[in-house]
Amino acid sequence: MMVESASETIRSAPSGQNGVGSLSGQADGSSGGATGTTASGTGREVTTGADSNGEMSPAELLHFQQQQALQVARQFLLQQASGLSSPGNNDSKQSASAVQVPVSVAMMSPQMLTPQQMQQILSPPQLQALLQQQQALMLQQLQEYYKKQQEQLHLQLLTQQQAGKPQPKEALGNKQLAFQQQLLQMQQLQQQHLLNLQRQGLVSLQPNQASGPLQTLPQASPVSPTAAVCPTDLPQLWKGEGAPGQPAEDSVKQEGLDLTGTAATATSFAAPPKVSPPLSHHTLPNGQPTVLTSRRDSSSHEETPGSHPLYGHGECKWPGCETLCEDLGQFIKHLNTEHALDDRSTAQCRVQMQVVQQLEIQLAKESERLQAMMAHLHMRPSEPKPFSQPLNPVPGSSSFSKVTVSAADSFPDGLVHPPTSAAAPVTPLRPPGLGSASLHGGGPARRRSSDKFCSPISSELAQNHEFYKNADVRPPFTYASLIRQAILETPDRQLTLNEIYNWFTRMFAYFRRNTATWKNAVRHNLSLHKCFVRVENVKGAVWTVDEREYQKRRPPKMTGSPTLVKNMISGLSYGALNASYQAALAESSFPLLNSPGMLNPGSASSLLPLSHDDVGAPVEPLPSNGSSSPPRLSPPQYSHQVQVKEEPAEAEEDRQPGPPLGAPNPSASGPPEDRDLEEELPGEELS
DNA sequence: CTAGCCATAAACAACC
DNA sequence: CGGTTGTTTATGGCTA
Numbered sequence: 001m002m003v004e005s006a007s008e009t010i011r012s013a014p015s016g017q018n019g020v021g022s023l024s025g026q027a028d029g030s031s032g033g034a035t036g037t038t039a040s041g042t043g044r045e046v047t048t049g050a051d052s053n054g055e056m057s058p059a060e061l062l063h064f065q066q067q068q069a070l071q072v073a074r075q076f077l078l079q080q081a082s083g084l085s086s087p088g089n090n091d092s093k094q095s096a097s098a099v100q101v102p103v104s105v106a107m108m109s110p111q112m113l114t115p116q117q118m119q120q121i122l123s124p125p126q127l128q129a130l131l132q133q134q135q136a137l138m139l140q141q142l143q144e145y146y147k148k149q150q151e152q153l154h155l156q157l158l159t160q161q162q163a164g165k166p167q168p169k170e171a172l173g174n175k176q177l178a179f180q181q182q183l184l185q186m187q188q189l190q191q192q193h194l195l196n197l198q199r200q201g202l203v204s205l206q207p208n209q210a211s212g213p214l215q216t217l218p219q220a221s222p223v224s225p226t227a228a229v230c231p232t233d234l235p236q237l238w239k240g241e242g243a244p245g246q247p248a249e250d251s252v253k254q255e256g257l258d259l260t261g262t263a264a265t266a267t268s269f270a271a272p273p274k275v276s277p278p279l280s281h282h283t284l285p286n287g288q289p290t291v292l293t294s295r296r297d298s299s300s301h302e303e304t305p306g307s308h309p310l311y312g313h314g315e316c317k318w319p320g321c322e323t324l325c326e327d328l329g330q331f332i333k334h335l336n337t338e339h340a341l342d343d344r345s346t347a348q349c350r351v352q353m354q355v356v357q358q359l360e361i362q363l364a365k366e367s368e369r370l371q372a373m374m375a376h377l378h379m380r381p382s383e384p385k386p387f388s389q390p391l392n393p394v395p396g397s398s399s400f401s402k403v404t405v406s407a408a409d410s411f412p413d414g415l416v417h418p419p420t421s422a423a424a425p426v427t428p429l430r431p432p433g434l435g436s437a438s439l440h441g442g443g444p445a446r447r448r449s450s451d452k453f454c455s456p457i458s459s460e461l462a463q464n465h466e467f468y469k470n471a472d473v474r475p476p477f478t479y480a481s482l483i484r485q486a487i488l489e490t491p492d493r494q495l496t497l498n499e500i501y502n503w504f505t506r507m508f509a510y511f512r513r514n515t516a517t518w519k520n521a522v523r524h525n526l527s528l529h530k531c532f533v534r535v536e537n538v539k540g541a542v543w544t545v546d547e548r549e550y551q552k553r554r555p556p557k558m559t560g561s562p563t564l565v566k567n568m569i570s571g572l573s574y575g576a577l578n579a580s581y582q583a584a585l586a587e588s589s590f591p592l593l594n595s596p597g598m599l600n601p602g603s604a605s606s607l608l609p610l611s612h613d614d615v616g617a618p619v620e621p622l623p624s625n626g627s628s629s630p631p632r633l634s635p636p637q638y639s640h641q642v643q644v645k646e647e648p649a650e651a652e653e654d655r656q657p658g659p660p661l662g663a664p665n666p667s668a669s670g671p672p673e674d675r676d677l678e679e680e681l682p683g684e685e686l687s
Numbered sequence: 688c689t690a691g692c693c694a695t696a697a698a699c700a701a702c703c
Numbered sequence: 704c705g706g707t708t709g710t711t712t713a714t715g716g717c718t719a
Contacts, residue, residue, distance in 0.1 A: 478693065497708060521694065527710050534709080541708080553692085 310335065319348050461485060465507070474510045479518070479525040480550075483532060487545045494535060494542040497523065529553070 310316060311331040316323040318339050325331035339345050461468070461475070468475050475482065486503035487495050495503065501519060504511040511518050526532045531549035535542050 480693085517695070520696070523707095523709060524695080524711090525693090526708095 308332065308335070319352060461507075468508045468510070469506075470509055472509045472513075475508055479521050480529050480531070483522060483525055483543070484545045484550055487532075487543060494537070494544045496537075496540060496542050497526070500526075500543065 308328060308331060310318055311325065311328060314324055314326070315321075316325055316331060316334055316338070318335070321338065323334055323338065325334050460477070467473065477485075482504065483500055486500050486507075487493055489503070490499075500522060504518065504522065526534070526543055529549070531546045531553065533544045533546050535544055
């Protein structure tokens with residue numbers, strides 16, 4: 001994939017390297033500006049527990065504990081990552097000059113660095129040592145975490161039993177079983193990790209434990225595949241590790257292998273100009289406060305509480321280092337000298353980031369599964385809400401650039417760099433329903449073919465609203481559909497170009513970067529597609545959508561067409577994100593979120609807190625407005641608006657699906673309300 | 688192999 | 704003059 005992207009990027013290069021390079025636009029994109037961090041997380045907590053009872057059942061309690069544990073883990077990972085990102089950022093300054101390097105590489109944001117690239121950056125032995133270190137470390141930490149969680153669970157279960165709450169024994173038993181399995185899953189996760197490493201020949205641990213025990217998930221047959229899939233996730237990322245042959249890779253490699261040369265290259269992705277202060281600055285303040293807490297957790301047994309996250313057991317824990325340091329002071333010194341801001345450190349950070357991301361992904365998966373399980377057990381409506389804590393300051397429409405990002409994350413270029421770290425926790429979360437819209441191709445989570453036309457976009461969007469908003473994932477929709485969506489979400493169904501831009505950035509973390517690119521694309525689409533009509537308005541020119549036109553060109557394609565999806569995936573970004581995304585796709589086995597329709601209405605609705613109204617849209621089953629299948633284009637149109645608020649619009653929308661435009665598509669001319677459209681239509685229609 | 692779609696990049700023109 | 708908004712054209716990947 002990376003190769004693909006590379007070639008793609010390069011493709012454009014020939015036309016004018018200079019031009020391209022100077023086009024700051026490129027810089028924009030490459031530097032991966034603002035990102036997930038910003039994300040506004042409309043804390044739209046759709047009934048987390050408000051549903052029914054007010055008291056907390058043991059089950060719920062358990063759930064919370066689980067959640068908490070997961071969050072702790074998440075945060076821990078996050079910290080791990082963020083702690084690393086800073087030094088990496090520092091390095092970027094050096095690479096400023098090396099921007100000429102493979103644009104492709106430069107274009108990648110840190111988190112997008114593929115293992116292959118790592119390889120290029122680091123010498124094999126280095127890499128290996130590094131990885132081993134990392135893995136060992138991570139595993140250790142994970143284990144600790146799991147242990148903890150397990151304890152918690154046990155405790156909880158005990159309490160439950162003692163409390164003797166009016167709980168059907170049977171149910172309890174089920175739960176226990178489920179949780180135990182979940183625990184096993186978690187453990188398996190570790191094992192898988194090990195396996196993968198072994199597979200790569202990176203680690204030589206005994207596989208003894210790696211005999212995957214539970215495919216015996218309680219009920220969900222369709223779910224089980226997940227377990228099977230997991231193991232492939234990591235390799236996905238680390239693949240190519242040992243494969244010497246890969247042609248594409250070779251070609252890339254030729255461009256430079258030694259640290260000196262390539263490392264700089266790799267770093268170039270970052271910001272060009274000056275970067276934050278020296279390493280010392282980061283490592284200390286950065287690591288101390290945050291990491292300390294988690295650290296204490298995991299290493300309480302034998303490490304000095306006040307120690308540096310990278311310092312333990314009297315030695316430097318920097319990947320592949322192991323230098324012995326008598327005390328923290330010495331360690332700090334060592335850190336500043338040996339692991340100062342240089343290409344190598346940067347590269348190593350990346351590797352670490354990858355590791356963290358992978359783990360994050362896994363964690364997210366497991367936690368999702370856990371939720372689904374609990375949901376199934378009626379413990380509570382599962383909240384697909386993936387990201388919970390870290391990010392999500394509400395995106396002030398304008399105060400966007402300011403975003404709240406840790407000092408370490410902000411970049412000199414003024415952009416908020418997608419702090420791999422910060423982004424990491426988010427990205428791994430796969431869009432819950434993603435599979436649905438994007439998997440037409442053929443995942444288990446298939447949709448009725450007719451769905452193709454049915455604007456999966458709005459529902460899709462609604463369901464994964466949060467996800468796209470925070471994760472730096474490219475939405476699987478075409479520009480055209482997105483633009484349309486943006487416009488339709490407006491009360492008067494018209495937007496100025498700038499407003500459209502804003503919508504994009506507001507709704508998708510992905511579009512907070514590469515601005516030059518997608519804005520151009522948006523404009524291009526607006527001009528190109530007949531379905532977009534420009535209207536002179538009081539306040540200038542606004543764009544509207546000609547539904548009929550849009551529908552016309554609808555059939556052949558479809559939002560989330562395989563092609564598109566594929567493209568998007570490949571373009572997704574070379575990194576964990578991509579991995580997670582793909583994993584998600586591959587893992588279409590997640591029935592709970594992918595296809596609500598597969599569940600009984602009851603549970604389904606409870607499982608999709610985002611907006612039950614959406615459920616109707618994507619899931620055909622709801623004949624809500626009569627002719628809902630093929631012609632109905634409008635409903636989804638925007639019934640979603642997860643955000644809620646534009647009541648008037650909604651009203652309008654509702655109207656549409658119904659009699660006016662809803663049923664007969666081609667003939668139906670927009671609802672009478674569309675004065676704007678009407679204006680346009682005459683001319684446009686004929687064309 | 689071709690036709691359509693789609694994404695990107697980029698040149699240009701008209702405005703502000 | 705520089706940025707924004709719109710149009711167009713070119714190119715290449717994909718899928719049916």
